[in-house]
Amino acid sequence: MSLWTSTDAAAATGGRVTADWVAEGISIDTRTLRPGDLFVALKDARDGHDFVAQALENGAAAALVSRIPEDVAPDAPLLVVDDVLPALEALGRAARARTRARVLAITGSVGKTSTKDMAAAALSPQGRVHAAEASLNNHWGVPLTLARMPADTDWAILELGMNHPGEIAPLSRMARPHVAMITTVGAAHMEAFGSLEGIAVEKASIFEGLEPAGHAIIPEDLPVTQILRDAADRAGAIVVGFGRDGMAKPVSSAVAEGETRVRARVLGETLDFTLSTAGAHFVMNAVGVLAAVTVLGAEPKASAGGLSDWRPYKGRGGVERIGGITLIDDSYNANPTSLAAGLATLDAMPPGRRVAILGDMLELGEDEYALHRAIADYPQMQGVALVHACGPRMRHLMEALPADRRGLWSEDAADLCARAGELVRDGDVVFVKGSKGSRVASVVDAIRRARQTPASDNNKG
Known part of the structure; x- marks a missing residue:
């Protein structure tokens, strides 16, 4: 069943079609485009018009453009509009209406x-x-x-x-x-x-x-x-x-x-x-x-x-057993509310030394240092035995913690990755959280690599 015909898409957007086409899907990225997709040439970090020829070569049914790129034939299957983003919005409204x-x-x-x-x-x-x-x-x-x-x-x-x-x-x-x-x-x-x-x-x-x-x-x-x-x-x-x-x-x-x-x-x-x-x-x-x-x-x-x-996406709170530890990977993003919720999950887990590995929380405004220091007083933090952290904002948390609960701190996540083998030990329950920009997710991958259990050990009692 087709998703969009050239006639329906032109009617929705007020655009001009250069040839008849039928699209079974919509893509904005040539790396994930499937044959039969309508390629939408959005302008973001790169101008999608630079990839129209590639999209058509990869099997796109047509492309939604505001101009015909120099490396694309005038009779290629296109939907030409004044502006691509408003045209995509028009397609969305038409799809909702039908x-x-x-x-x-x-x-x-x-x-x-x-x-x-x-x-x-x-x-x-x-x-x-x-x-x-x-x-x-x-x-x-x-x-x-x-x-x-x-x-x-x-x-x-x-x-x-x-x-x-x-x-x-x-x-x-x-x-x-x-x-x-x-x-x-x-x-x-x-x-x-x-x-x-x-x-x-x-x-x-x-x-x-x-x-x-x-x-x-x-x-x-x-x-x-x-x-x-x-x-x-x-x-x-x-x-x-x-x-x-x-x-x-x-x-x-x-x-x-x-x-x-x-x-x-x-x-x-x-x-x-x-x-x-x-x-x-x-x-x-x-x-x-x-x-x-x-x-x-x-x-x-x-x-x-x-x-x-339902299963959580990678980095969104999934719990796994790996190499003798329990790992809560909540590394996709962070703010004070989500951090408190994640720490509560850590607190509710079965027995084991609680270890938190935290990266900076970003976009918190002028109170960001105080908000990081305040983590030390969260009720959910009181059962955490050891904290490792990365980023200049998380340094304020580390300074607020008692000395016996301070683990490793580094300016960036790469240093913690290099020392992944030192961060946890067998029996630990480990929680990882930080804003995407802190790159603390890379620490999760480093721990997984460091804690890989040889296949011959999997059957040991």
Whole structure:
């Protein structure tokens, strides 16, 4: 089944086609392009027009361009528009308009991608699901996800992100969700927003795009919950809170061998489910997901069963046993909220010396040094026996820690990688966290290499 014909794409964008074509997918990267894709020549770090010829050689059905590159024949299959990004947005809006899918949009300071993937797992047994790939949540990721949506989709799940004020509302108006969920509000991107309240206002703007009689799924246990609730009320949304006192709440949970078995009460129904990792924040977001997909129209027990198929992405809190240690790889990104949640997961793990390996948290604004020092006083930190860290900001944490809990500190992650064999010992439970720019994820890979167990040892008792 085709995704876009040249006729439909031209009608959606107002562009000009140079030849008839049919596209089965959409790509913005020649490295991952599949034959039959429409190649979209976006301008980002590189100008996509420089790769149009390569895309066509690799089997692209056509290319969406604002000019015909010199190395491309005038009669090549093209859709020529005034500006590529607005044309991609137009494709996204047209794809949204032609589908009868029920749409869930998710935002939050922490957990957007894992929550989106949980929702996909919950809904997959109940119909055709279209979900954003990886973390496609920005000004081109959202329209790209929409434009890739097949017309016969039953459930669509979108992730909406932001770095600056005013970014989420336009994305939500493009997505027109039936249900909008906020995972949490924390101190991320403080440089741009200045306060937690400012971040809450921006996150709450997701409700501006809700369809009539849409639902707002909000966390109940935050200092800024009222800001979220007020915004949902202004949008005319039906509000469902999740949390300790919400309409959706966990009743009990137990961790065993890296899995979490949960009983929850969701909109009046008791649901049991299992998550493939540990972490109270994962549990809470899963409960929010069950509320979201239930009001979206899914069957609650089938949704709860589907959650068992969810697996966290690399670097997003997965738990693994390797070479005599338990490793919690939460290295994809970090802010104070997600760090506290990850440390709580570490604290709840089975017995073993707790070791935290931390990289700088970025984009925290003028209070960044104080926010790093404050980690030493987190309740979740008190059971951590040893801390290794990298980055100039994390040095402030190290100075605030008692001497007997200070491990290695280095200016950058490369030094910790070189000393990976010294960081942990057999029996340790190891937690790794930091902003992507800190490159602390490389330390995870170095530990894996250092702790590889020879195959002959795997069968020893």
